Amino acid sequence: MPPPLPSYRDVRAAxxxxxxxxxxxxxxxxxxxxxxxxxxxxxxxPLDEIAPVVPETLIASEDRRFRSxxxxxxxxxxxxxxxxxxxxxxxxxxxxSMQLAAWLSPDIGAPGARDWRDKLRQMRTAxxxxxxxxxxxxxxxxxxxxxxxxxxQGVGAAALTLFGKTPDALSRxxxxxxxxxxPDPRADQATVxxxxxxxxxxxxxxxxxxxxxxxxxxxxxxxxxxxxxPHLAVRLLDxxxxxxxxxxxxxxxxxxxTALRRQLQGLGxxxxxxxxxxxxxxxxxxxxxxxxxxxxxxxxAAVDGANxxxxxxxxxxxxxxxxxxxKGYLTPASILDDSPVQLDTASGLYVPxxxxxxxxxxxxxxxALAGSLNVPxxxxxxxxxxxxxxxxxxxxxxxxxxxxxQYYGFSLALGSAExxxxxxxxxxxxxxxxxxxxxxxxxxxxxxxxxxxxTTPQAAWIVADMLADPNARAQTFGLDSALxxxxxxxxxxxxxxxxxDNWCVGFSDRYTVAVWIGNLEGDPMRAVSGTSGAAPVxxxxxxxxxxxxxxxxPKMPGGVEARAVRFADGIEPPRRDYxxxxxxxxxxxxxxxxxxxxxIVNPAAGAVYALDPDIPVDRQRIAIRVTGLAxxxxxxxxxxDVGPASGVPQILAGPGLHRVRLVDLDGKVVDQVLFTMR
Numbered sequence: 001m002p003p004p005l006p007s008y009r010d011v012r013a014a015x016x017x018x019x020x021x022x023x024x025x026x027x028x029x030x031x032x033x034x035x036x037x038x039x040x041x042x043x044x045x046p047l048d049e050i051a052p053v054v055p056e057t058l059i060a061s062e063d064r065r066f067r068s069x070x071x072x073x074x075x076x077x078x079x080x081x082x083x084x085x086x087x088x089x090x091x092x093x094x095x096x097s098m099q100l101a102a103w104l105s106p107d108i109g110a111p112g113a114r115d116w117r118d119k120l121r122q123m124r125t126a127x128x129x130x131x132x133x134x135x136x137x138x139x140x141x142x143x144x145x146x147x148x149x150x151x152x153q154g155v156g157a158a159a160l161t162l163f164g165k166t167p168d169a170l171s172r173x174x175x176x177x178x179x180x181x182x183p184d185p186r187a188d189q190a191t192v193x194x195x196x197x198x199x200x201x202x203x204x205x206x207x208x209x210x211x212x213x214x215x216x217x218x219x220x221x222x223x224x225x226x227x228x229x230p231h232l233a234v235r236l237l238d239x240x241x242x243x244x245x246x247x248x249x250x251x252x253x254x255x256x257x258t259a260l261r262r263q264l265q266g267l268g269x270x271x272x273x274x275x276x277x278x279x280x281x282x283x284x285x286x287x288x289x290x291x292x293x294x295x296x297x298x299x300x301a302a303v304d305g306a307n308x309x310x311x312x313x314x315x316x317x318x319x320x321x322x323x324x325x326x327k328g329y330l331t332p333a334s335i336l337d338d339s340p341v342q343l344d345t346a347s348g349l350y351v352p353x354x355x356x357x358x359x360x361x362x363x364x365x366x367x368a369l370a371g372s373l374n375v376p377x378x379x380x381x382x383x384x385x386x387x388x389x390x391x392x393x394x395x396x397x398x399x400x401x402x403x404x405x406q407y408y409g410f411s412l413a414l415g416s417a418e419x420x421x422x423x424x425x426x427x428x429x430x431x432x433x434x435x436x437x438x439x440x441x442x443x444x445x446x447x448x449x450x451x452x453x454x455t456t457p458q459a460a461w462i463v464a465d466m467l468a469d470p471n472a473r474a475q476t477f478g479l480d481s482a483l484x485x486x487x488x489x490x491x492x493x494x495x496x497x498x499x500x501d502n503w504c505v506g507f508s509d510r511y512t513v514a515v516w517i518g519n520l521e522g523d524p525m526r527a528v529s530g531t532s533g534a535a536p537v538x539x540x541x542x543x544x545x546x547x548x549x550x551x552x553x554p555k556m557p558g559g560v561e562a563r564a565v566r567f568a569d570g571i572e573p574p575r576r577d578y579x580x581x582x583x584x585x586x587x588x589x590x591x592x593x594x595x596x597x598x599x600i601v602n603p604a605a606g607a608v609y610a611l612d613p614d615i616p617v618d619r620q621r622i623a624i625r626v627t628g629l630a631x632x633x634x635x636x637x638x639x640x641d642v643g644p645a646s647g648v649p650q651i652l653a654g655p656g657l658h659r660v661r662l663v664d665l666d667g668k669v670v671d672q673v674l675f676t677m678r
Contacts, residue, residue, distance in 0.1 A: 231292025276305030313494030493530030
């Protein structure tokens with residue numbers, strides 16, 4: 001009795017491709033990922049999707065009477081016996097049905113087995129197969145189950161890996177070469193050429209030899225795999241045969257990848273090697289582009305730059321200022337002091353510096369944010385509180401901030417925390433949507449996340465207006481930088497400590513685009529700034545997204561008032577600025593000394609100084625500086641009077657702990673600091 005055989009339907013249902021596929025929002029293939037490494041199989045290929053020349057060539061070469069026999073070609077079988085009796089080389093008598101029967105029931109003998117008992121069982125099984133399957137089903141299953149070369153199983157994988165074509169595009173030459181591989185998929189070029197020439201002599205042996213060499217080239221691969229989103233494919237595709245439709249747009253994905261590749265090539269691998277881009281639809285939260293990297297000169301090309309945690313740099317400042325404005329602590333026209341500051345922390349002194357290590361003096365909040373000044377941001381964080389700001393960032397979607405505020409300290413204002421590019425895009429989209437946060441979508445079938453308020457629409461709008469102001473950022477970035485577009489857009493750059501990360505994140509009325517450039521291995525970049533690194537990529541993607549319609553400035557929400565503002569002492573030119581209703585002021589000025597509490601600003605509390613043995617001791621003095629109205633106040637070093645506080649006394653202190661006190665006319669201690677000399 002022949003062994004039980006599965007039905008055609010069961011065989012097709014049990015087929016498991018080795019690949020899984022990623023599609024864009026319009027159903028276009030954007031990437032594929034191999035999941036099963038036992039064999040290379042693509043989706044089952046129906047017979048009507050295979051070029052007719054392939055089964056015709058197969059039948060003519062391997063089983064000429066396939067259409068007429070019922071599983072066994074008795075004439076071929078008799079001819080094989082005759083050749084054996086004459087001592088001649090016997091011709092193969094296995095039909096396509098017999099070979100398929102052996103694949104479906106391996107226990108009856110592998111194809112090509114010469115034992116007569118195996119052959120008999122194959123013949124009986126093939127007859128049973130023909131009784132249950134149609135000729136078309138047998139032919140289709142044969143072409144899908146046959147091994148052609150290496151690990152390529154089935155005509156679909158063979159067509160793509162060997163010819164870079166889909167099965168319906170195969171030619172007569174391709175069909176001859178595929179058929180020539182069947183007796184021995186490991187055959188060399190000469191053997192394949194000889195067999196193909198016997199199958200299709202009309203094509204010419206020389207042409208088949210050249211085609212065989214190209215087919216067997218090790219450089220062949222699945223060339224029709226677009227490879228547009230390899231990092232996202234690795235992230236989403238984990239099951240053989242899985243088909244995932246994403247929110248991505250293949251056209252936007254190509255634009256983002258091209259812009260990033262062009263920028264990295266222009267900068268050169270000696271300066272920076274890696275980058276990533278995310279583009280988001282503001283209304284829906286759909287991720288339209290997800291570029292985790294573009295390879296090139298990368299030394300960590302498999303790492304997903306769009307989902308890797310990197311130091312945020314100045315990109316967190318908009319959320320700090322939004323919080324301060326929302327709480328009424330500051331307005332865009334408020335004056336902040338951009339001057340040296342030393343803050344005493346549990347781990348020692350924190351001395352923030354600006355990017356260019358220069359200080360601007362009194363500046364408005366608008367100029368401080370647009371110009372990405374560091375010291376004013378730290379002073380703002382002192383107002384809002386580190387813990388509150390950390391919580392605000394968490395609410396904005398930065399879920400990598402798993403420690404409390406004390407862990408990050410004042411450096412959180414300058415982006416010492418680690419974030420991902422996806423988190424950046426989601427947080428800035430929140431500002432674009434009037435302060436309402438909702439998670440992003442990457443799978444097309446996922447529901448839209450429920451929006452929740454994070455900051456007020458008024459604070460979000462004011463911050464967006466400051467980020468979109470080219471005049472406010474001109475002093476730092478110039479009037480014609482890569483941040484300036486021919487339409488409305490709000491944007492912020494950021495650079496992390498030691499030049500390891502460079503960001504540019506911004507939004508228009510319809511889209512949010514986030515770009516990161518750096519080295520995924522963590523080594524610093526060389527000669528790359530905010531406007532020369534990530535910003536050109538952001539600009540190119542934004543311009544492509546708005547090629548059909550320019551972005552428009554968002555409408556001013558209720559609860560915001562506009563007012564002409566003048567700055568005392570010419571701190572900044574007069575302008576029109578925006579305020580929360582009831583907080584507007586027409587004149588802005590630096591607080592006079594008498595409005596400030598007298599205090600010692602140098603040395604800072606907890607400072608440690610080291611005497612240099614190579615420098616004369618009397619040249620190693622410390623200047624004591626006092627701010628605020630300190631008329632008549634005096635300074636004391638330990639128990640010694642060192643002079644009036646109105647000057648800048650320079651003190652000479654020996655090794656040990658010292659105390660500087662500020663004393664008023666009544667002898668009362670107004671302020672004091674401790675410092676150490678070593």
